[in-house]
Amino acid sequence: MKASNGLLKEMWKQRAAYLFLLPKLILFILFIVIPVFWAFLIAFQEYGYSGSKWVGFDNFIKTFESETYRVALLNTLKYTVITVPLNIILALGLSTLIYPLGRMSQSFFRGAFYLPTVTSMVIIAMVWRWVYNYRFGLFNYFLDFFGIPPQDWLNQSDTALWALIIMSVLIPPGVGIIMYLAAMGSIPESLYESAKIDGANSFQRWWRITVPLLKPTTLYLTMLSLIGSFQVFIQVILMTGGGPGDATETVVHLIYKTAFRDLEFGLASAQAVVLFIITLIFGVVQYRIMYRKGEE
C-alpha cells in the first residue's frame, strides 16, 4: 500500500514528463504496437467477404507448402548472399582508398558515392530499366564493346535476377562508406606507429589493425544491409513485376501481391511473420558468429 502510494506520488510529481511523452506514445501504441500484435492474430485467421474465421496454423502450412513462397525465399536469399558481402567489401575497399586522401578529395568522393543513395529507389529502378532495355539500353551497348552478345536482361528467366543483383552491386554503398570513414578516423594513430616499428608493411597494418577494429561497424552495416536486402521490393515491382514466371519473385513482393492483389490477408500476414522470424534468426546467428570469432 505504502509502496504503491509512494509510486503514485512519484508519478504525480513527474506528470510533466508523462505529458511530454504522451503524444508520441499514443502514436507509437496505435500505429506500431497494436499492428505488430494484430499481425500475429491475423496470421491465424482467414478473411472472406463475410468476415474472418480462425483457422489455426493453416496459413503457415500453406506458406511452407507453397512453391511460390519457396521460390521467393530462395530468390531473396540468393540476392542477399551475393549482394550483402559484395556491398560490404566494396564499402570497406573504397573507404580504405578514400581515407588517406586530402580533405577536399575526401569530401568529394564521399559525396559522389552517397548522392545516389539519397535519391528515391523508384528513380534508380526506372533508369536501370532503361539501361537494361534490350534494344536501346546502355548496358548491352557496353557489353557489345567486349564482344558479348546483347541480352534481354529483364525478360529472360535466367538473367532477370542477375540483372537485379548487378544493379544492386553497382549502386554505391554510400552509407557504408560514410560509416567506415568515421570509424577509421577514431582508430588511434599510435597503433599504426608501433606496428611500423615492428616492421609490418602497409597491407599487414591494414589487415591486422584496421579491419579488426572496424568489426563493430562491419557488424552494424551487415545487419542493416541484411534487413534491407530481405525487404527488396521496389526494384522488383518497377523492373520485372516478379517475372518472367516467378524468376524474380521476392518475399516482400509476394506478401504485397498476396495481400493487396489477392486480398488473402491471413496468408499474407503469415508470410510476413515467417519473414520476420527468418530475419531474426539470421541476425542472431550473424551476431554470434562475429562475436565468437572476436573472442578467440
Next chain:
Amino acid sequence: MKLRRTSSKLITYTVLVVWAIISLLPLYWVFTTALQLSEYQDETTGQVISYVDSEPPKLYPMGIPKYFEEWGLARDAESAGDIVQAEHHRERMSAIVADTFSGFKTLFAGTNIWRWFFNSAYIAIVVTIGILLLDTMAGYVLAKKNFPGRNFIFWSIIATMMIPGQITLVPLFMMVGELKLMNTHWALILPDLSMVFGVFLMRQYMLSVPTELLEAARIDGASEWKTFWKIVVPLAKPAMATLGIFTFMNVWNSFLWPIIVLDDASLYTLPVGLKTLQDQNLAIFKLLMSGAAIAAIPMIVVFIAFQRYFIKGLTMGGVKE
C-alpha cells in the same frame, strides 16, 4: 620510393574516379535522357533518328551543341546580310529548346505531376515538423527525467526498431480502413509520425547535454514548457537538423505504403505517380526520365545544401535506411 608513392596515388585516384562515374552514371542518364532531343538528323546519312535508336547512345543532350551551331549560323547569316536565312536559324534554335524541354512540357500538360510534387512536399514537411516536435519532447524526457516506467518505455521503443515494416502492412491497412482514412493523406501522415528512430536519436543527443543548464532554468522558476522551448530546443538544434533531414528524405522517397493506400491520381505522391507513369508509358523513356528528374532534383538540392547533417546523422548511429 617517390615514384612508387606517386604511382600508387595515381592508381587510387583512377579506381575511385572510375567507380564514382559508374555510381553517378544512372543519375546522369536520367537528366541526359530527359533533356535529349526526341529526334535528330544524322550527319552522315541525313536520316531522321529517334533518340532511343541512336547508335552509339549519345552521352549528353544533343540540343546543346546543335543550339550553338544554329546560333553561329544565324550570326553568320546576319553579318552576310541574309535576314531570311538568319530568321530560319533563329526558328531552328527555339525549336531545339522546345524539343529539349518537351518531356517536362508533356508532363505538366498531360499529368498531375505538379499535384504530385505538391503532395509529396506537403506531406514531407508536415511529417518532418511533427516528428521534430514529438521526438524532441520524447527524447528529452527519456534522457533527462527520472520517472517510473521510463526504461520500460524506452526499451519497448528500441525493440520495435528491429521489426521489419512489412509485418504491420496488413493490420495498418485494416486500421486505416476502419478509421475511414483510406485514400487520404492522413493515412500516410499518421503512421509516419509514429516512426521511432528519432526518439532514439534525440535521446542519445540529450544525454550529452549538461543537466545543470536545465536545473538553472527550474531554479529561476520557469515552467516545464518554457524550459523546453527556451533551453532544450536551442540546445537540441544540431540533432534536430539531422533528424529533420532524414525524416524528410524517408517520407519524400517512401513508396510501398503510399501505393497501397492511395487510389486517386490527384492524391498521389511523386514516387506513386512515377510508377503509374511508367505503367502507362513503358517505352517513352524521355517522358519517364523527365518525371524522374523532377523527383530527383529536390533531394539532390537538399543533399548538397545539408551534406554535413547527413554525415552526422549516419555516424551518430542507429539511423535506419
